Amino acid sequence: MDLSAINPAVLVASLMMAAVPIILAAIGELVVEKSGVLNLGVEGMMIIGAVCGFVVAVKTGSPFVGFLGGAAGGAGLSLIFALLTQVLLANQVATGLALTLFGLGLSSLLGQGFNGIKPPATGKVPMGPLADIPGVGPVLFQHNLGVYLSIAVIAAVWWGLKYSRMGLILRAVGENHDAAHALGYKVVRIRIAAILFGGAMAGLGGAYISLVRVPQWTDGITAGAGWIALAIVVFASWRPWRVLIGAYLFGGITVLQLNLQVANVPIPVEYLSMAPYLITILVLVIMSSGRGRAAAAPAALGQNFHASR
Amino acid sequence: MNDAQKPALLAVQGVTKAYPGVVANSDVSFSIREGEVHALLGENGAGKSTLVKMIYGLVQPDAGAMELRGVPYAPADPRAARAAGVGMVFQHFSLFEALNVAENVALGMENPPKLRALAQAIRDVSTEYGLPLDPGRMVGDLSAGERQRVEIIRCLLQSPKLLIMDEPTSVLTPQEVEILFKTLRQLAAEGTAILYISHKLEEIRSLCDEATILRRGKVVDTCTPREKTARELAEMMVGAVLTPPARSGGAKGAVALQVAGLSVDSPIPFGTSLKDISFAVRRGEVLGIAGVAGNGQDELLLALSGEVRTARDAVQIDGVGIGDQGPNERRRAGLVAAPEERLGHAAAPDMTLVENALLSGAVRQGLVRRGFIDWAAAKGFAQTIVRDFDVRTPSTGVAARALSGGNLQKFVIGRELSQSPGVIVINQPTWGVDASAAAAIRQAILDRAAAGAAVVCISQDLDELLEIADNFAALNEGRLSAQRPVQGLSIEEIGLMMGGAHGMEVAHHGP
Numbered sequence: 001m002d003l004s005a006i007n008p009a010v011l012v013a014s015l016m017m018a019a020v021p022i023i024l025a026a027i028g029e030l031v032v033e034k035s036g037v038l039n040l041g042v043e044g045m046m047i048i049g050a051v052c053g054f055v056v057a058v059k060t061g062s063p064f065v066g067f068l069g070g071a072a073g074g075a076g077l078s079l080i081f082a083l084l085t086q087v088l089l090a091n092q093v094a095t096g097l098a099l100t101l102f103g104l105g106l107s108s109l110l111g112q113g114f115n116g117i118k119p120p121a122t123g124k125v126p127m128g129p130l131a132d133i134p135g136v137g138p139v140l141f142q143h144n145l146g147v148y149l150s151i152a153v154i155a156a157v158w159w160g161l162k163y164s165r166m167g168l169i170l171r172a173v174g175e176n177h178d179a180a181h182a183l184g185y186k187v188v189r190i191r192i193a194a195i196l197f198g199g200a201m202a203g204l205g206g207a208y209i210s211l212v213r214v215p216q217w218t219d220g221i222t223a224g225a226g227w228i229a230l231a232i233v234v235f236a237s238w239r240p241w242r243v244l245i246g247a248y249l250f251g252g253i254t255v256l257q258l259n260l261q262v263a264n265v266p267i268p269v270e271y272l273s274m275a276p277y278l279i280t281i282l283v284l285v286i287m288s289s290g291r292g293r294a295a296a297a298p299a300a301l302g303q304n305f306h307a308s309r
Numbered sequence: 310m311n312d313a314q315k316p317a318l319l320a321v322q323g324v325t326k327a328y329p330g331v332v333a334n335s336d337v338s339f340s341i342r343e344g345e346v347h348a349l350l351g352e353n354g355a356g357k358s359t360l361v362k363m364i365y366g367l368v369q370p371d372a373g374a375m376e377l378r379g380v381p382y383a384p385a386d387p388r389a390a391r392a393a394g395v396g397m398v399f400q401h402f403s404l405f406e407a408l409n410v411a412e413n414v415a416l417g418m419e420n421p422p423k424l425r426a427l428a429q430a431i432r433d434v435s436t437e438y439g440l441p442l443d444p445g446r447m448v449g450d451l452s453a454g455e456r457q458r459v460e461i462i463r464c465l466l467q468s469p470k471l472l473i474m475d476e477p478t479s480v481l482t483p484q485e486v487e488i489l490f491k492t493l494r495q496l497a498a499e500g501t502a503i504l505y506i507s508h509k510l511e512e513i514r515s516l517c518d519e520a521t522i523l524r525r526g527k528v529v530d531t532c533t534p535r536e537k538t539a540r541e542l543a544e545m546m547v548g549a550v551l552t553p554p555a556r557s558g559g560a561k562g563a564v565a566l567q568v569a570g571l572s573v574d575s576p577i578p579f580g581t582s583l584k585d586i587s588f589a590v591r592r593g594e595v596l597g598i599a600g601v602a603g604n605g606q607d608e609l610l611l612a613l614s615g616e617v618r619t620a621r622d623a624v625q626i627d628g629v630g631i632g633d634q635g636p637n638e639r640r641r642a643g644l645v646a647a648p649e650e651r652l653g654h655a656a657a658p659d660m661t662l663v664e665n666a667l668l669s670g671a672v673r674q675g676l677v678r679r680g681f682i683d684w685a686a687a688k689g690f691a692q693t694i695v696r697d698f699d700v701r702t703p704s705t706g707v708a709a710r711a712l713s714g715g716n717l718q719k720f721v722i723g724r725e726l727s728q729s730p731g732v733i734v735i736n737q738p739t740w741g742v743d744a745s746a747a748a749a750i751r752q753a754i755l756d757r758a759a760a761g762a763a764v765v766c767i768s769q770d771l772d773e774l775l776e777i778a779d780n781f782a783a784l785n786e787g788r789l790s791a792q793r794p795v796q797g798l799s800i801e802e803i804g805l806m807m808g809g810a811h812g813m814e815v816a817h818h819g820p
Contacts, residue, residue, distance in 0.1 A: 165421075168412055168415060168416060169416065171405075171407075171408065172405050172412075172416050175408060176404070176405050176406070179403040179404060179405060180405075180416075181367075182367065182387070182399060183416055184386045184387030184388045185416075296407075298407075299406065299407060
């Protein structure tokens with residue numbers, strides 16, 4: 001056992017990277033659920049984003065265009081969900097699960113012939129002298145765009161939900177769609193927009209996995225990240241900053257347990273592998289328990305809306 | 310200035326709206342002058358709601374036209390209506406419980422100021438009209454009366470020319486109603502027209518200048534409410550002569566239901582916990598429990614029906630503690646309960662009437678034998694209910710949700726009353742039911758009491774309680790007042806038992 005090989009600075013830097021896909025997917029899903037829609041298809045939208053991003057990046061040679069492709073792919077898949085649940089009033093849980101199965105299958109088809117190829121590299125954001133600060137530099141200022149983007153999105157969603165009129169309307173729709181409709185807000189339109197945003201964010205997260213984190217294409221590359229994102233949204237009590245904490249916790253323990261495996265810690269590998277899932281959910285459950293109504297879900301979550309009378 | 314000389318504010322001409330299978334409004338015409346308080350009268354389903362929804366832009370008419378101040382008025386959505394100076398206070402479903410007062414108000418405005426400025430405006434306007442409100446509180450924590458203030462303030466902040474109020478007093482104590490009326494008269498004196506919908510005829514007589522009466526979507530009459538008695542107004546609405554239920558002054562028996570020191574935490578989000586409730590009901594007696602919505606009525610029903618369990622001796626039937634037992638054990642002991650919510654609580658919406666009859670009648674009617682359902686007996690039971698309670702349905706095989714509200718209410722009440730119970734607990738027996746069906750339900754309850762059942766009737770309709778109850782008590786913030794005999798009780802005293810005016814004050818806004 002050799003724990004001295006684990007460098008804390010590298011650990012923190014890599015956990016920030018590892019958490020990006022989950023943050024992006026989770027914050028997208030948070031917005032969707034705040035509007036009162038439960039989209040369980042996050043995993044499917046992520047993997048479609050992963051394959052679309054990969055294919056577009058390889059074809060164009062630009063990782064930036066690749067990310068756009070991933071976001072478009074995720075949003076495209078979520079549009080199917082939006083049509084089924086918001087227009088045709090299909091059951092949201094069943095549609096979401098079907099979306100995941102469909103996404104997994106479709107991604108496998110689209111990815112044919114792209115196995116084993118390396119995508120164009122995504123560069124780090126040049127931070128100039130900041131990157132050379134000892135200690136802080138490698139932790140905070142040597143990342144690629146995705147890491148900064150994920151934090152910025154969390155901050156933007158937090159601000160938007162709390163202070164902007166758009167956020168207020170979105171929360172109102174998720175809280176009581178009948179009342180929102182009675183006041184003249186377009187419930188279905190607002191929800192479709194939220195679903196598309198959620199799809200785009202999940203797609204972006206997926207593209208980050210195939211273009212930066214792994215980086216290559218294999219079937220089932222997202223490996224359950226979408227499900228973890230869903231769980232994080234719930235256990236974070238629908239609060240943006242808690243999503244960040246949850247995702248970093250999960251990313252941190254994932255990276256740590258890999259390091260521990262390398263360091264030959266005498267704990268069976270199986271336990272180490274399950275640790276991130278167990279600990280993240282445990283911590284978030286404790287955080288979200290005992291707060292009564294404040295921690296509760298949007299009141300109209302998962303209910304279809306149909307303007308009657 | 311004489312009222313008749315004031316210019317017409319809103320004129321509705323020949324408005325018609327049809328839905329598949331039903332004409333909600335047929336060639337409806339009426340007009341409101343500035344500063345007039347105008348009542349819309351009619352039974353449930355007479356088309357009042359559809360009519361005001363068209364004026365507020367929620368629904369577009371199929372035919373006909375409206376004019377606001379002589380200009381054609383056809384709002385495409387509520388925002389257009391608000392922009393034109395029309396505000397609406399809804400009966401329910403227009404507030405967001407998890408948002409605070411200021412946010413709720415902002416959602417009902419076109420261009421709300423920044424939240425801080427809005428909060429100040431809410432404080433100013435609310436004290437000006439004697440309806441104090443704290444803009445930072447969560448709406449879910451407010452009482453029903455306070456919630457209504459939020460709706461009214463939301464309208465007042467936009468200085469409407471026409472204010473539509475849909476059943477605004479159903480959730481208020483008599484004192485709160487008086488203060489609301491002072492505010493409304495103040496507004497009318499300032500030139501705001503008010504379109505007022507209510508079932509409470511005495512209120513309409515004291516408040517409204519003119520009334521338009523709707524029956525099955527058509528205007529059947531207009532009148533000046535002050536010149537009519539409440540009874541005449543009711544008969545104009547129903548189109549038939551009404552007979553009040555007959556009560557027998559029979560002797561009361563032994564105590565059948567005893568509740569002692571009942572305290573329960575509310576299982577409902579934003580609910581009210583019950584605090585140390587004690588009362589006793591004798592055989593043949595009807596105890597009426599009044600209270601403004603959200604003061605523990607739902608919780609009391611749950612605790613009595615067995616959906617929420619308590620200490621064994623907190624609830625006793627015939628002297629035997631059953632507080633720790635569930636609904637089926639209590640049914641076996643002779644207690645039946647009918648909750649307020651018809652669809653989803655009293656009845657399973659997508660199941661047939663036979664299945665719904667079985668769900669609550671299985672224990673007392675012996676509809677299950679050795680774990681198997683006796684469908685023939687269940688069907689017979691359902692048919693008995695349909696026959697005895699005049700439930701209008703094509704057959705007992707239709708889903709509960711296919712019945713109209715009044716018919717389903719007759720069915721679920723009839724289902725409980727038909728089980729020869731010893732104790733009956735009912736919450737809002739005639740909520741959303743038209744006058745003739747309500748009279749039938751009240752009579753059936755009185756008949757059961759005359760046959761020796763102890764009845765607890767929880768209701769927000771004071772007239773109903775005064776009509777059927779022997780004793781009266783009020784729920785206020787989860788506490789039950791002392792019981793008083795109904796005879797000789799004045800509305801004033803009832804209001805004080807219900808908690809008085811909840812901190813409201815009379816408008817001190819000068820004209």
